[in-house]
Amino acid sequence: MSNNATIYDVAGAAGVSLATVSRVLNNPEKVKKETRERVLKVIKELGYRPNVIARGLASRKTTTIGAIVSDMTRSSIAEMLGGISDIADKYKYSIKLFTITEDTDIEDALQNIVAEQVDGILYLNDELTDEEVDVVKRVLTSNQIPFVFANVASPDESVPAVSIDYRKASYEITKLLIDHDAKDIYMLSTRRRYSTNNLKEDGYTKAMEDAKLEPKIFRTSGDTKINRPHFESFFDDKNVDAAIGVRDSIAVSFMNSAIEHGKDVPNDLVIAGFQNTKYAELARPRLTSIDIPVYDIGAVSMRLLTKMMQKEEVEETRIILPHQIVYRESTKNE
Amino acid sequence: MSNNATIYDVAGAAGVSLATVSRVLNNPEKVKKETRERVLKVIKELGYRPNVIARGLASRKTTTIGAIVSDMTRSSIAEMLGGISDIADKYKYSIKLFTITEDTDIEDALQNIVAEQVDGILYLNDELTDEEVDVVKRVLTSNQIPFVFANVASPDESVPAVSIDYRKASYEITKLLIDHDAKDIYMLSTRRRYSTNNLKEDGYTKAMEDAKLEPKIFRTSGDTKINRPHFESFFDDKNVDAAIGVRDSIAVSFMNSAIEHGKDVPNDLVIAGFQNTKYAELARPRLTSIDIPVYDIGAVSMRLLTKMMQKEEVEETRIILPHQIVYRESTKNE
DNA sequence: CTGAAAGCGCTTACAG
């Protein structure tokens, strides 16, 4: 019952050498059908499963990838891991999870991950700064380990990345609100600056300027409980007839404040979010949001990484996935 | 730069044998201070990091645990992984992530995970049936690999598990609603039956019976979009003055329907959920919910597992963490 | 306190 049969046991029981057993597992076409079947039968009887650690050492391939994440509790991260996991299963890769927090030394952490002998790395973090992207690139390239950024907006065209066009998405959602005849359109962004939010702000600003409107970016915390009092006082001194949250949770939080201050959404105020999470669906009124295909970003990143690890020809290492606006009750739609 | 120095390189450069280098790393107290410092210096200069795969093969310990999850996108799973990851880091364990879906053969999947040579396993899934718990126990015990169930309610007292007392929590929240003078109190549960929800139903039923009220369990889907039409027709033929959702998202979804049907929450109808997720905080009115310390469940499970892996004395392998009710606007509180 | 040697369980040229 207990899975402790080794390749020697199989070889012995099948009357072949361990090299043959290994071939049956890795290059079955090189083994005579008859022999192969005999070995396979013994493998089954003994419940033999190759020790992946020994295999990893001998072949110098672990068929394991490292997934580096920051905040596990972000719903986008979890969903991306879902996509990664499904594709990893399909291609028989295992996933090792590494968490990097704000006070981690990225370079040191990466060296440790390299020492774990992963075959490739997926970096999931939309909050990376450009400098951090550079460190990742340098360390992993020098160790010759393939990597893909998932949902990281990096201006460096040489790093493999799968994402959406955040600037364009933001432009479009801003345009939608402008088409509502809104004038005082706020973008509710985060205090901490990082690449994807910067792009959202860029797209917003461009749309506003194109429409000869004044861009107004209001910065708050990413934490729901902290930004609430922030929003409470927002309405004291500001005119606003539209708002875009860089995350759904921020948009919903703002919407709740607005409604409690007597605003009618969508008649007095239209609101939209980013990500199309469950928060958007559970809000009342339901929130219009940019759907970001996070699951797909994960899946496509993993698929791209498998190609790189297997040294297949890769036509394009910068992949932009399509986004779309999901219209709900927080905006007025035809 | 590239991290390819081996233990031989270090030994050579330091003028010692590889056994000594190994000792400096694993049993530094057994090496003379002078020698140790010389070796350490070389290690630093060469940027040497031991190959964890080779170490794993030689020592038969991989300092890696397997975390088995079902649906990554459940927010409780992600948060639990956060707790696991923090403790794993602290004790220098890596985490391999394995996904098991409804159509996975659990036994086969477990055998594959065993072949990955993990030192221990954490099973995170509140949707396991009792039969599945038995399979897990049998396979892992026969392979002598320590495991802990995180947030799985198993009646089998012999399996190590960290959870909360769901029956009691459910009793308490039901009691809270009864104290609101509610009579028609519904429990909104899921169609698929599994252990934790069964306990919630038990606690609810017990509280209702103790108060001489009729228990009414309404089963719906776990999927927000699917249960919505379900709730729309709910109000056609039912009297209800209180409801408990087995998950926050179900409670919020129900609350939205109720409000759209002209109900005033909390005056006509009081509502509570389970889990105290961000959904509860972002709902309007905010949702009263049982706080389940998922992060802690993850952290404590991992800590327990480290003890088991290191064969430390473990006083108690069944750990019940405290829960509490977080009072918000969907109930009337003093 | 340190070194020589065996071994962990595989893969992979190399011969035949």
Add this chain to the structure above:
DNA sequence: CTGAAAGCGCTTACAG
């Protein structure tokens, strides 16, 4: 098509 042998990079008794 198959086997013998070396080797992957470590750890761990065993001697000394």
